[in-house]
Amino acid sequence: MNNIWKIYMLSLISFLVGTSQFVISGILDQVAASVGVPVSAAGQLITVFALANAIGTPVFMVATAKIDRRNQLLLALAIIFLGIVSTLALPGFEFLMVSRIILGVGTGIFVVTSYSTAADLALPGRQAGAMSNIALGYSVSLVLGVPIGRVIASAYDWKVIFWGIGIFTVLGFIAIAKTIPSMKSEAPIPLGEQLAMLKNPKITFALGVSLFVFTGYSVVNTYIAPFLTSTISISGGGVSVILFALGIASLFGSKLGGFLADRIGTIRILIGSMVVQALSLGLVSTFSGYAVVVISLLMIWAIGAWMFGPTQNFNLLSIAPKASGIMLSLNSTFVQLGFAAGAGIGGIAVDGSSILAICWIGTAAVAVALFITVALLGITRSLSSERG
Structure with missing residues (x-):
């Protein structure tokens, strides 16, 4: 073969x-x-x-x-x-x-x-x-x-x-x-060597951004089927169609993130993708009674979420170019921890509140990631100006 x-x-x-x-x-x-x-x-x-x-x-x-x-x-x-x-x-x-x-x-x-x-x-x-x-x-x-x-x-x-x-x-x-x-x-790569990279605050904060973004993604994605059936009263076949549309949006977002990062900069795309995610999830709760609006907003959210992934990988490689394998391995671990945290937190919210709460929790998690990114950017620029 x-x-x-x-x-x-x-x-x-x-x-x-x-x-x-x-x-x-x-x-x-x-x-x-x-x-x-x-x-x-x-x-x-x-x-x-x-x-x-x-x-x-x-x-x-x-x-x-x-x-x-x-x-x-x-x-x-x-x-x-x-x-x-x-x-x-x-x-x-x-x-x-x-x-x-x-x-x-x-x-x-x-x-x-x-x-x-x-x-x-x-x-x-x-x-x-x-x-x-x-x-x-x-x-x-x-x-x-x-x-x-x-x-x-x-x-x-x-x-x-x-x-x-x-x-x-x-x-x-x-x-x-x-x-x-x-x-x-x-x-x-020995586990000790991987964990040693976390001593670098820039790397730790960047991985924290991955953790919170994918926590926000997982909170919503884990409960997307019951969310759709309960919020916009859609049948099983309709849920399949929407899941397919969200998958297409995810694929498009993944390609779009890499394309735009090459042209207008990694940090701008990271910030832009997080803003898109936070706004779209916040609006989903506001317009929960309107099926077409909810589906459109969820597709925009999926595009924003999957724009983040490849762009963040490139960002991490630029932070530590000589340790690319370690960085990708650590990021993968933090992504999976985000999936775990999101599913767990979402379960608590669904059990104790309205299923709409998952959108607000997703918004909050992404907002925290956005705050960390902006703060880290400010620290980096401040250090650069001091050295200059």
Whole structure:
């Protein structure tokens, strides 16, 4: 098999892996009903997934450092398959929580390893494009995987989705075993070395921005399906259409962020994306009775949120250009911690207040991130003028 097709294969499996993570947000109300828990409790399935991903991935990557990349990919898919089997076979909400923890670890290992594998398979000078294909596969799971999952869950049962993911995981395992050559893994970055970077206040504040932005995103995204069904009284099929539209908006925002950052500056795009997120979420609560306005504002919010991601990665690399691997690893951890915090906080809000509260909490989280960014910018300029 040509190396280009091997990269596309990894991208396709990344779509599958991404769907196993994100699909829960699109069917959260149905999962909650099937296991007999409130929607707020079901939201913690996303919390434990994200925590397992954030904490378990770097630990497992260090522990498996001596295993070649093909075997790391196979190990990741084996862990994912175990998580899917436990999802399907074990009864009750508690076992479902354990299954999400297993899936979180497996997903994290696969995504990290597939990036480096794709870069090694690519022709010289095309490594960035190969890695972007992996990111694209992961992102498209939001565009297609989540709404398709909603359609399947509405027509049959939400577990049918995981039957499909399980079957394709086995096929992916076979494909990798037969086509990906043995590749020596790079020495992993020790956890101590990664944590040492947090001594730099500029890095700590920048990662804090990621934490708060993705907390705000997760608060809303985790409960988006019950929010839509309760706020604008839309049916299951309508929810799938809206989820698809939000996925398209996310993809567009991701591309737009990188495009504009190259032309008008990283900081301006970061600030602009956060302003867009805060305003759109605030207005959603104000116009909650108007379906067309709410859907339009949510699409604007999704564009703003996904403009932030690639732009923030570039911003972090510019802060510490000689430690790019550490910075991307740390940012990934803080993003997942944001997902976990958002799902947890959103669950408390949904349980104790109106579901509209998630929009105000999302607005507040992004506003904190915006304040940190502006404050950090002011400190940086002040230091620069003193040195000058």
